[in-house]
Amino acid sequence: MLKPTQDSEEIIERVAALDIGKAEVMCCVRVPDQARPGKRLQEVTPYSTMTRSLLLLADRLDALGVTRVVMESTSDYWKPVFYLLEAHGFETWLVNAKDVKHLPGRPKTDRLDAVWLCKVAERQMIRPSFVPPPPIRRLRDLTRYRRDLVEACTAEKQRVEKLLEDAQIKLSVVASDIFGVSGRDMMAVLVASERDPKVLAQLARTSMRRKIARLEEAFTGHFTDHHAFLLSTMLARVDTITADVARIDGKVEELIAPFAGAVDRLDEITGVGRTAAQVAIAEIGLDMTRFPTPGHLCSWAKFTPGVSESAGKRKGADSTGHGNPYLARVLGEAAVAASRTNTFLGERYRGIARRSGAKKANVAIGRSILVIIWHLLSDPNTRYQDLGTDFYPSHTNTQRRIRNHIGQLNALGYRVTLEPAA
Numbered sequence: 001m002l003k004p005t006q007d008s009e010e011i012i013e014r015v016a017a018l019d020i021g022k023a024e025v026m027c028c029v030r031v032p033d034q035a036r037p038g039k040r041l042q043e044v045t046p047y048s049t050m051t052r053s054l055l056l057l058a059d060r061l062d063a064l065g066v067t068r069v070v071m072e073s074t075s076d077y078w079k080p081v082f083y084l085l086e087a088h089g090f091e092t093w094l095v096n097a098k099d100v101k102h103l104p105g106r107p108k109t110d111r112l113d114a115v116w117l118c119k120v121a122e123r124q125m126i127r128p129s130f131v132p133p134p135p136i137r138r139l140r141d142l143t144r145y146r147r148d149l150v151e152a153c154t155a156e157k158q159r160v161e162k163l164l165e166d167a168q169i170k171l172s173v174v175a176s177d178i179f180g181v182s183g184r185d186m187m188a189v190l191v192a193s194e195r196d197p198k199v200l201a202q203l204a205r206t207s208m209r210r211k212i213a214r215l216e217e218a219f220t221g222h223f224t225d226h227h228a229f230l231l232s233t234m235l236a237r238v239d240t241i242t243a244d245v246a247r248i249d250g251k252v253e254e255l256i257a258p259f260a261g262a263v264d265r266l267d268e269i270t271g272v273g274r275t276a277a278q279v280a281i282a283e284i285g286l287d288m289t290r291f292p293t294p295g296h297l298c299s300w301a302k303f304t305p306g307v308s309e310s311a312g313k314r315k316g317a318d319s320t321g322h323g324n325p326y327l328a329r330v331l332g333e334a335a336v337a338a339s340r341t342n343t344f345l346g347e348r349y350r351g352i353a354r355r356s357g358a359k360k361a362n363v364a365i366g367r368s369i370l371v372i373i374w375h376l377l378s379d380p381n382t383r384y385q386d387l388g389t390d391f392y393p394s395h396t397n398t399q400r401r402i403r404n405h406i407g408q409l410n411a412l413g414y415r416v417t418l419e420p421a422a
Contacts, residue, residue, distance in 0.1 A: 017118035018071040028114035058088045070121040093128040132285040140282040146248045153241040168221030182208045191232045268384040270345045271338030283327040288378040294371040303367040331366035344387035
């Protein structure tokens with residue numbers, strides 16, 4: 001039985017494709033030939049990536065009546081071209097290079113790549129990638145840079161610990177966080193040429209004072225002026241990065257202020273804190289019409305297992321692929337945080353982990369959180385409500401529960417006879 005499809009055979013009449021490099025943009029334009037109906041005219045022209053040349057490109061596309069401009073996501077070189085043409089009112093599409101691979105066996109040049117991309121685009125055989133609007137892009141720049149700085153700070157702190165180990169200073173064995181108030185005071189005095197373990201141990205505060213004897217033993221090592229120089233440099237770098245992170249936090253709060261209501265609603269999700277909510281909005285935006293269903297959003301974020309079928313057999317169903325790394329990292333952290341709670345998501349995580357392992361549970365709960373985020377951003381009046389730990393047991397079919405319990409008792413060596421209660 002023949003069924004209608006959603007495919008569209010409409011040809012984009014006036015389309016341009018750009019093959020972007022660092023120094024040069026190869027532009028291919030295809031428009032209808034007015035003298036020969038059904039035929040196409042084609043123009044392939046190189047342009048410099050300098051702003052003045054890109055303005056000439058925009059004027060030329062406008063003169064030819066181009067309605068859609070398509071370009072590949074080549075490193076970060078696409079951004080200035082995309083933003084400039086977007087500001088000029090063109091319908092700009094960024095496409096994944098994997099979706100427009102050239103046919104094998106054919107020569108590959110910038111000119112041929114531009115022509116091929118243009119032909120594929122005019123037949124609507126590709127789909128655009130998600131590029132958020134300018135306010136979200138600015139927020140994304142800050143949240144991503146903040147994440148990079150936090151990772152750099154963490155790496156520097158790890159270097160400090162390795163340096164202390166090299167000097168036989170075992171502070172990390174006694175203190176859970178060597179960069180707490182007590183730890184920083186001890187390292188500052190250590191850099192200032194104090195080497196007496198008893199003096200260093202007396203700098204402990206609050207609960208650390210119960211460990212003074214162990215601290216004296218931990219500070220008995222071979223800390224030299226060489227170690228002091230490196231430690232002072234590393235601590236200064238940690239302080240600088242920490243100050244930079246604080247400045248970026250302030251700027252993020254300034255840019256996120258118009259979306260404060262959305263941040264507050266996402267913050268209510270189990271495992272999702274305010275920082276994670278900011279990152280989620282920065283990565284996926286607020287306009288959920290770009291993702292018609294929660295499944296579209298999960299597929300874009302690569303939180304949906306891929307399907308590969310051949311000869312009636314499915315392969316690779318467990319692989320999700322590589323999506324947005326910043327969003328994936330936040331969802332993974334939120335899933336782990338949720339696993340430690342006595343909530344619906346926590347119970348779901350533990351149930352999946354028992355059956356399939358922690359890694360699959362982490363992805364599954366990350367997907368659940370992403371679905372919740374989609375619903376909260378799609379309807380501003382929606383609020384998150386936890387379903388409780390007993391949601392699945394209370395909604396499970398009674399006969400299935402009976403079979404499960406009987407199976408568990410049989411596995412323990414018992415024979416079960418059921419009698420209905422009076």
